[in-house]
Amino acid sequence: RVHACDVLVVGGGIAGMEAALRVVELGKTAIIVDKGVFGHSGTSGMNWGHTYQSMEFSPDDDATIANTIAVMDMVCEGLLNQPYFYHLLKAHKDEKIIQNGLKYGSIPLYNEDGTVLSHNEANPQFPVTHDQGFWPRMMAQWCCRNSNVTEIIDNTYVVDILLSEDGRAAGAVAIDMVDSIPHVFHAKAVIMATGSYCWITGWNGMGAESMAGKENTGDGIGILLRHGIPMADMEQFCGDASQWTPAGVRQTMGNFNFDASQTPKNMIFDKDMVSWEVMLGDEHPMINMGASMRIFYGLRLHSRTTENGGCYIDKASAPVSPRYFRRVEERQKEVLGYDLPQYVEVVPETWDSAGCPRELSDTSETIIPGLFFAGAAPGAVGGMTQIAAQSGGWIAANGAVEIAAKIAAPAVRQEQIDQIIEKAFSYLEKTPKNPIRATKVMRKIQQTYWDRKNGPLKDENKIKQIICELNQILEEDLPRMWTVDKSYRMNCEWRDCFEAENMLYCALGASYAGLLRKESRGFQMRTDYPDPDNSIGLKNTVVQLDENGRWHTDFMAKFDQIIPSSIIAQMVPNDIGLHTFAENKKGEGNGNER
Numbered sequence: 001r002v003h004a005c006d007v008l009v010v011g012g013g014i015a016g017m018e019a020a021l022r023v024v025e026l027g028k029t030a031i032i033v034d035k036g037v038f039g040h041s042g043t044s045g046m047n048w049g050h051t052y053q054s055m056e057f058s059p060d061d062d063a064t065i066a067n068t069i070a071v072m073d074m075v076c077e078g079l080l081n082q083p084y085f086y087h088l089l090k091a092h093k094d095e096k097i098i099q100n101g102l103k104y105g106s107i108p109l110y111n112e113d114g115t116v117l118s119h120n121e122a123n124p125q126f127p128v129t130h131d132q133g134f135w136p137r138m139m140a141q142w143c144c145r146n147s148n149v150t151e152i153i154d155n156t157y158v159v160d161i162l163l164s165e166d167g168r169a170a171g172a173v174a175i176d177m178v179d180s181i182p183h184v185f186h187a188k189a190v191i192m193a194t195g196s197y198c199w200i201t202g203w204n205g206m207g208a209e210s211m212a213g214k215e216n217t218g219d220g221i222g223i224l225l226r227h228g229i230p231m232a233d234m235e236q237f238c239g240d241a242s243q244w245t246p247a248g249v250r251q252t253m254g255n256f257n258f259d260a261s262q263t264p265k266n267m268i269f270d271k272d273m274v275s276w277e278v279m280l281g282d283e284h285p286m287i288n289m290g291a292s293m294r295i296f297y298g299l300r301l302h303s304r305t306t307e308n309g310g311c312y313i314d315k316a317s318a319p320v321s322p323r324y325f326r327r328v329e330e331r332q333k334e335v336l337g338y339d340l341p342q343y344v345e346v347v348p349e350t351w352d353s354a355g356c357p358r359e360l361s362d363t364s365e366t367i368i369p370g371l372f373f374a375g376a377a378p379g380a381v382g383g384m385t386q387i388a389a390q391s392g393g394w395i396a397a398n399g400a401v402e403i404a405a406k407i408a409a410p411a412v413r414q415e416q417i418d419q420i421i422e423k424a425f426s427y428l429e430k431t432p433k434n435p436i437r438a439t440k441v442m443r444k445i446q447q448t449y450w451d452r453k454n455g456p457l458k459d460e461n462k463i464k465q466i467i468c469e470l471n472q473i474l475e476e477d478l479p480r481m482w483t484v485d486k487s488y489r490m491n492c493e494w495r496d497c498f499e500a501e502n503m504l505y506c507a508l509g510a511s512y513a514g515l516l517r518k519e520s521r522g523f524q525m526r527t528d529y530p531d532p533d534n535s536i537g538l539k540n541t542v543v544q545l546d547e548n549g550r551w552h553t554d555f556m557a558k559f560d561q562i563i564p565s566s567i568i569a570q571m572v573p574n575d576i577g578l579h580t581f582a583e584n585k586k587g588e589g590n591g592n593e594r
Contacts, residue, residue, distance in 0.1 A: 001176075001183045005029040005150060006404035007397070008171055008187035010158045010220060012038045015375035016193035017139050018393030019400075020149040026401045029150040031185065032143070033174055035215065035495070038154035039140030042195045042215040043352075054097040054387070055089055057116055065089050070563045074571045076379030077290040077521050078538040079233055079354070082562040084378045087362045088391040095394045105138035156183055157498055160420045161190055161223060161371065164410030169371035171412065173420040177495050180488035182421050186409050189400035193374040193393060194220025196353040197506035198237065201455075202446035205308035206243050209450060210350045217442075221355060222502025224373070225509055229366055230544040232556075234355035234506070235513040237456075237523040238381060239293050241268075243347040245308065267317040269343075270304040276311075279581045290381040290522040290532075291576040296348045297525050298578040301457055309455065310347030315340060348455075350523065352377055355509065358542050358556070363399025364392060370403055370410070372396035381522035427497040428488070432480040438496035441477050442503055445470070449507040457578075458514065459528040467511045474504055508551070513541035516555045520578055531577030534569040 007023045009016045012034030023030035034041055058064065065086060073080035098108055098116055108116050143149040155177050162171040162185075169190040174183045197218025198210035210216065225231060265277035276295070300309045333339060356376035357366045364372050374396040375389045427438075448469045450456065458466070478501060483493040517524050519533040538560075544552045558565060 001181055002186070003031060003151070003153075003183065004186045004409065005031045006187065007031075007189045007191060007400045008033065008185045009191045009193055009374075010161075010172060011042070011193035011195060011375075012036070012140070012152065012154060013042050013193060013195055013375070014136055014139065014389035015195075015393040015396075016191070017136070017143050017149075018390045019191045019193055019372075019374050019397040021143060022394050022397035023401055023404075024147070024149055026397070028401050028404050030397075031151045031153065031187075032149055033156050033158055033172070033183075033185065034152070034154040035157040035177070035219070036154065038143075038152050039137045041154075041213070043212050055092045056096055056098050060090060060093050066562055070568070070571065072379055073563060073568050075288055076381045077288065077532065078534065078565070078568045078572045079236065079381060079522065079540065079558065080379035081232070081356075081360070081376075081540075081559050083362070083559050084360050084364075084376065086562060087395055088378070088387055091391045091395050095391060097390050101134055101139075104135070104142045106134045153183065157495055158194075158219070158223075159424045159498055161192075161227065162186075162412045162416060162420075163227075163368070164412060166410070168369045168410045170410040173417055173424075175424050175494075175498075177492075178490055180491070180494075182424070184417055186412065188404040188407055188409050189370045189372065191372045191374050191393070191396045191400055192220045192224065193389075193396075194218075194223075195375060197221050197355070197503065197510075198350045198353050199442075200446060200449050200503050200507045200510065201237065201350050202450040203452060204243070204347055204349075204455070205452070206245055206347055208349075209455065211243075212351060216353075217499040217503045218353070218506035219499065219502040221353075221509070222505040224357065224366070225505045225543075225545045227368065228544060228546060229368065230358040230542050231355050231509055231513075232358040232540040232542050233513065234353075234509040234543055235511075235517060235524045235541060236354035236381060236521075237350040238352040238354065238377065239289070239348055239350045239523055241292070241296065241310065241313075241346045241348050243308075243310070243349050245345045245347075267314050268346075269312040269314070270299050271306050271312070272304070273312065274304075284576060284580075288381075288573065291573060293348060293523060294520055294525065294532075294576055294578055295581060297455060297457055298530075298581060300455070301527065301578055302582045304581070306345045306347075308345060308347050309453075310345050312343045313346050314343055316342055353506075353510075354379075354381070354522075355506070355513075358540065361399065362395070363402070364396040365399050370400075372400055424498070427481065427483055427494055428486060428491070430482055432482055434480055435482045436477055436480050437484060438481050438493055438500045441473065441481055441500040442496060444473060444477065445500065445503050445507050448473070449511065456523050456525040457527055459526060460515065463511055463515045467508065467515070470504060470508050470511060474508070478504065505545070509543045509545075512543045512551050512553050516541045516553055525578060527578060530579050532572075532574040534572055534574045537574075538565045538569060538572075 006028035007030045009020045009032045012032050020030040020032050156174045158172045158174040164170045171185040171187045196216045198212040198216045201209040266275050268276040299305045354377045357373050359367050374393040377388050485493045518529045519537045520526050521532045539555050542554045542556050
């Protein structure tokens with residue numbers, strides 16, 4: 001089946017939906033291709049109801065934006081792509097995120113004077129509002145109404161993008177996973193909105209190490225890597241202490257807010273019931289998200305964590321505000337008759353990955369003309385998934401429409417299309433020696449990159465060993481990967497073959513990046529370099545795969561045109577490393593029994 005449109009949007013999550021809606025609003029045609037069920041796949045399928053981040057009702061003068069950028073760069077431990085984030089913030093006045101959300105059916109909280117409630121009102125220098133209700137499935141319903149999006153094709157996996165002879169993005173080839181029919185899309189511009197690669201982080205003792213869905217395998221990132229696009233900060237993830245046990249009470253996002261204001265430090269304890277308040281003391285008054293993860297994994301490194309590598313929390317000391325854990329607890333008690341114990345085990349978990357193209361224009365165009373990236377988390381540790389998704393989709397759409405208004409659809413050689421389709425169907429048709437199933441390959445990638453015991457804790461020798469094993473999977477396992485099920489209809493194994501290959505490239509990119517960063521920052525936990533080092537660390541890791549399959553790596557200066565790195569270095573705390581709380585102080589226990 002052959003399709004033609006002005007702008008092809010790969011991915012039907014928040015970023016993809018926002019991009020497609022904007023393209024149509026500007027008078028061009030847009031097709032969304034979603035590998036899952038539209039409105040239910042990937043991270044958007046969580047229907048998370050969380051996080052408007054917008055300066056829609058705040059000043060957008062450069063001074064205000066600069067203050068916001070400074071705070072976010074501090075939250076992200078100095079890894080923020082400042083110019084790109086600037087363009088995201090500037091888009092808000094035109095985009096009107098919250099007003100658009102009202103159209104979709106997502107209603108935020110309001111103050112009595114009619115302004116939108118912001119949990120950052122205590123910090124007027126940081127006017128980005130957050131923790132507002134947003135429901136992607138309502139947005140998906142809006143996309144389906146009245147041709148708000150030209151066409152939506154789901155359950156269809158994009159296996160590769162198409163390039164014209166002069167190297168422009170020209171569409172994509174996809175496989176309908178219901179009936180196996182190949183789809184060829186011709187477009188003047190392509191927007192990649194395919195989400196994260198969190199699924200490479202594997203499993204802990206309680207469940208998946210990531211709260212993201214199984215679809216978050218990095219399929220779009222894998223495609224970009226294979227086309228030679230340099231990727232920044234692939235070793236970084238955004239995380240939170242978000243898994244609770246006993247089984248059945250595990251949460252997703254929003255359990256702790258490590259901003260030194262909403263989470264009492266006397267709420268969290270190591271395995272011996274030593275509170276974080278005692279550990280931190282007066283000399284460590286503030287914890288950002290990266291530091292909190294170093295505390296968690298530092299305690300794990302020194303055998304101070306619980307059975308599953310986490311800590312205990314005292315729900316009696318938790319804030320009384322109706323955040324997620326309070327509301328879920330009330331529902332469990334009412335519906336199931338289950339009373340949550342006072343002390344609950346909580347384990348850290350990733351929710352987003354930070355890797356994105358190193359070079360992005362002010363409209364999020366990559367180094368391949370006509371190829372745009374939507375959903376970049378331009379600051380690694382801090383996440384910013386909502387602002388990156390909605391505003392990233394918006395600015396990418398503006399750039400794609402500008403191109404679509406100027407050019408005819410680039411021509412594509414049929415040979416290129418045939419090669420992509422032939423490779424995709426080879427998984428069904430071949431019978432290799434010593435065959436291996438795709439699910440086993442996926443699990444092998446996870447266990448290699450992020451082992452059960454250590455998670456992100458690695459030294460140089462460990463990273464080199466991981467790279468060696470991943471390359472062995474690339475050379476030996478991928479060629480013998482096949483599907484036991486030879487059906488051409490609803491073949492999930494076939495899709496897993498595509499996912500496994502992309503996962504592998506993401507794990508390799510993240511590993512090569514981790515080898516470059518000789519410090520511990522964010523989710524980069526180097527046991528041989530256990531501390532953050534602002535004198536060397538305020539840079540981006542950059543990895544690139546050439547056409548011969550060779551990896552090229554570099555440690556490059558961050559984009560800091562708005563707030564110089566010398567100033568950011570004074571703002572980013574670097575006094576908490578993996579060994580900071582290696583030993584208990586005398587008398588640190590709180591005297592409570594679990």
